Amino acid sequence: MDGASKEVPPRADLLVVNELSVYHGQLCAVDNVSLRVGEGEVLAIIGANGAGKSTLLFTIAGLHRQKTGTISYRGDDISRLVAHRRVRRGISLVPEGRRLFNSLSLEENLKVGSHKAAEGPFDIASIYALFPWMVDRRHQKVLLLSGGEQQAVAIGRALVANPKVLLLDEVSLGLAPIVIERLYEVIPDIVRQGIGVLLVEQDVAQGLRVATRVHCLLEGKTSLVGTPAELTSVEIEHAYFGSDLHDTPSASETS
Numbered sequence: 501m502d503g504a505s506k507e508v509p510p511r512a513d514l515l516v517v518n519e520l521s522v523y524h525g526q527l528c529a530v531d532n533v534s535l536r537v538g539e540g541e542v543l544a545i546i547g548a549n550g551a552g553k554s555t556l557l558f559t560i561a562g563l564h565r566q567k568t569g570t571i572s573y574r575g576d577d578i579s580r581l582v583a584h585r586r587v588r589r590g591i592s593l594v595p596e597g598r599r600l601f602n603s604l605s606l607e608e609n610l611k612v613g614s615h616k617a618a619e620g621p622f623d624i625a626s627i628y629a630l631f632p633w634m635v636d637r638r639h640q641k642v643l644l645l646s647g648g649e650q651q652a653v654a655i656g657r658a659l660v661a662n663p664k665v666l667l668l669d670e671v672s673l674g675l676a677p678i679v680i681e682r683l684y685e686v687i688p689d690i691v692r693q694g695i696g697v698l699l700v701e702q703d704v705a706q707g708l709r710v711a712t713r714v715h716c717l718l719e720g721k722t723s724l725v726g727t728p729a730e731l732t733s734v735e736i737e738h739a740y741f742g743s744d745l746h747d748t749p750s751a752s753e754t755s
Contacts, residue, residue, distance in 0.1 A: 511538030514696040515560070515591070515665050520569035522552075522559050529555040531720040532569070537665060537696040542687065544707035545700045547717035548740060553700040554596060556717070557667045560698070561593040562586045573665070590618060592663035596670040598654040602643040606634060606653055609642055613657035620662025621693045627656040630686050648679030655683070659690070666690065668699045672706055684710055704736060718742050 515537040522530040530552045537543045545553050558564045560571055562583030570579045573589055581589070592613075600609050610624050628635050631652050637645070642653055651671055658666060672680040680703075687710045691697060701707035708714065708728045716724040716739040724731065724739030737743075 511541055513538050514574060515698065516572040517556075517560065518570045518572070520556070520559065520566050520571065522555050522564055522566050524555070529720050530559065530566075530717075533717070533720075533722055534569075535715050535725075537698050539664075539694045539696055540691045541712035542691060542697040542699055542710050544711035544714050545698065545717060546702070546704050546707050546714060546736075546740065547723075549702065550719075551717040552720035553702075553717055554669055555720075557593065557669050557698065557700050558595075561591060561667055563593075587661060587663075588616065588618070590662075590664035591667065592658035592661050592665070593667040594651075594654045594658045594669060594671065596673060598650050600642045600650055600653060600657070602641065605639050605641055606645065607638040609653055609657050610660055614660040618662040622659045622662050624660060627660060630659075630689060631656060646679075648675050648683065651675065651679075651683060655686070663695060665696045665698065668697060670700055670702065672701065672703050680706060704740065708736075716740055 513536045517533060517535045520530055520533045521528060533552075533556060535543060545556065547553050555564060559566050562581060562585075566579065570577055572578065573586070573591060578586055578589065601612065604612070607624065610627060614624060628638070633649075634652070634656070637649070642650055645653065655668070655671070671683055675683070684706060687697060699707060699710070711728055713727050714725065714731060714736075715722065716736065718739060719742070723742070724735060
């Protein structure tokens, strides 16, 4: 070698969404959106309420059907696969609202997720290592847990299936800031396993803090893409709310 630095190899794409459009009746909820998620990276999908974020995630998970466009996973077109087959392929969704089995205990909910799990780094013991408080609460019904604790169980249930792509839908919704911070602390541990995370978030600051890349949606359309380092707060604000950069008043206009 001549001493030249080695180039860092690009992350292999796990998930590729190409020109995806999804309708709810006559309403176009997702309009011609393309994105990709690579190994060990976090793509944060940000946008206001009603921007199409959750619809996008549900379509990737197989719970909605797209009208046009394709979804590829590890090079294979999975656009027509039903949801449970996508889970077995390696795509797990943590839905908004958690949707746990309230009559079951914490550990029983995790066992549901581990049913027919793929080989990988996560099992129930490793989830307890990720969330140590669960050990003493494992026999408690999830109905009696706090909202933040339930959210952690939902994340754990998805992880024990050993996905390659983890879809997180509004994990911070309705939770106290300190609880949100604790949940977000585990994301670096997840991506270190090579898992790609597609994170839907209304809280822009939280999304930017963990994101490798950012994709903003506005009324179902892509309004901005980039890395947190290269996007300014002004650009993000205008992409989020849909105002034109030139609409911002100058200092002389506001004095």
